[in-house]
Amino acid sequence: MAHVVVTRPLIENGLKELQDAHTVTVCDPPEGAARSEDELIKLASDADVLLTVLADPVTERVFEACPNLQMVAQYAVGIDNIDLDAAAAHNVVVTHTPGVLTDATADMAWALLLGAARHVTAADQYVRDGTFERWETTLLLGTELADKTLGIVGLGRIGAATARRGLGFGMDVVYHNRHRANPTVERQTNAEYVALDELLATSDVVSLHCPLNEDSHYLIDADALATMKDTAILVNTARGAVVDENALVEAIGDGTIAAAGLDVFEDEPDVHPGLIEQERAVLAPHLGSATTEARTKMAHMCVASITAVLEEHDDVPHRAVENGSQWK
Numbered sequence: 001m002a003h004v005v006v007t008r009p010l011i012e013n014g015l016k017e018l019q020d021a022h023t024v025t026v027c028d029p030p031e032g033a034a035r036s037e038d039e040l041i042k043l044a045s046d047a048d049v050l051l052t053v054l055a056d057p058v059t060e061r062v063f064e065a066c067p068n069l070q071m072v073a074q075y076a077v078g079i080d081n082i083d084l085d086a087a088a089a090h091n092v093v094v095t096h097t098p099g100v101l102t103d104a105t106a107d108m109a110w111a112l113l114l115g116a117a118r119h120v121t122a123a124d125q126y127v128r129d130g131t132f133e134r135w136e137t138t139l140l141l142g143t144e145l146a147d148k149t150l151g152i153v154g155l156g157r158i159g160a161a162t163a164r165r166g167l168g169f170g171m172d173v174v175y176h177n178r179h180r181a182n183p184t185v186e187r188q189t190n191a192e193y194v195a196l197d198e199l200l201a202t203s204d205v206v207s208l209h210c211p212l213n214e215d216s217h218y219l220i221d222a223d224a225l226a227t228m229k230d231t232a233i234l235v236n237t238a239r240g241a242v243v244d245e246n247a248l249v250e251a252i253g254d255g256t257i258a259a260a261g262l263d264v265f266e267d268e269p270d271v272h273p274g275l276i277e278q279e280r281a282v283l284a285p286h287l288g289s290a291t292t293e294a295r296t297k298m299a300h301m302c303v304a305s306i307t308a309v310l311e312e313h314d315d316v317p318h319r320a321v322e323n324g325s326q327w328k
């Protein structure tokens with residue numbers, strides 16, 4: 001029987017099929033935020049399959065130290081924690097879970113967007129603090145979204161789903177990507193392709209949906225923030241390091257932009273103290289795919305991929321071949 005090592009518990013019953021057919025070791029969550037390479041190697045040294053999350057550093061050293069490893073099944077769509085070249089060099093198949101968390105993540109982008117546009121977290125606090133004494137004409141005035149422009153950076157699945165929601169709110173949609181999206185996606189989202197600078201300069205909301213790679217690291221830096229409108233809201237449900245967090249703290253603090261809705265951070269789970277203090281930042285602990293539906297489907301996808309590898313099927317579903325490059 002193959003040995004499948006799962007680096008932390010998944011949603012209940014998510015691995016049932018696998019547990020019936022193979023030896024599955026489900027590890028306790030790490031004590032801190034993430035495991036070190038050495039800790040991961042200790043858990044995985046005799047594994048045939050490793051089921052990982054973003055916080056697991058699947059590096060060259062891990063592949064070297066785990067000689068039986070045939071496969072890494074990532075319980076996420078993003079795979080920036082996995083060295084894909086090293087995986088290929090060691091003949092290890094890498095799979096991920098695209099598609100099933102698209103709507104969940106787009107919903108989360110909108111939750112943060114609406115939260116930032118209408119001061120939802122500050123309003124909640126206001127009520128709980130007992131400050132609500134009377135209806136006031138200018139209390140916590142927000143901004144409307146109808147007839148405003150939504151700029152999508154990265155019109156992949158999640159970007160497109162976020163854009164489609166924008167149409168329902170009466171927004172105009174522009175996008176930027178490495179390559180122009182196909183005409184069907186452009187039609188479904190009614191999104192106009194523009195250069196990144198134009199997107200930043202004209203959008204009332206900028207929502208990030210690109211993968212993290214060398215090209216997208218600090219894509220939103222001080223210059224990019226300075227290009228944005230001073231009324232603009234930045235939403236990030238992609239990866240923290242797409243944004244220079246220091247520059248963002250300054251930009252919100254000095255009014256270069258109006259607000260941010262952030263589900264991801266540069267150095268998770270640490271969050272810049274300047275963001276913690278900033279009422280105009282709405283913050284969430286990386287919850288993009290955190291719905292029962294998405295997390296269940298993600299588990300089933302991992303199981304389908306693992307089964308295909310262990311049963312030596314010709315086609316392994318949901319293989320990750322490159323760390324997304326379509327956005328820039």
Ligand code: GLV
Pocket residue numbers: 054075076077078079101288289
């Ligand atoms: C979550 O961030 C994912 O990539 O699935």
Ligand code: GLV
Pocket residue numbers: 077098099102155156157158159209
């Ligand atoms: C991820 O699913 C994406 O392509 O946006």
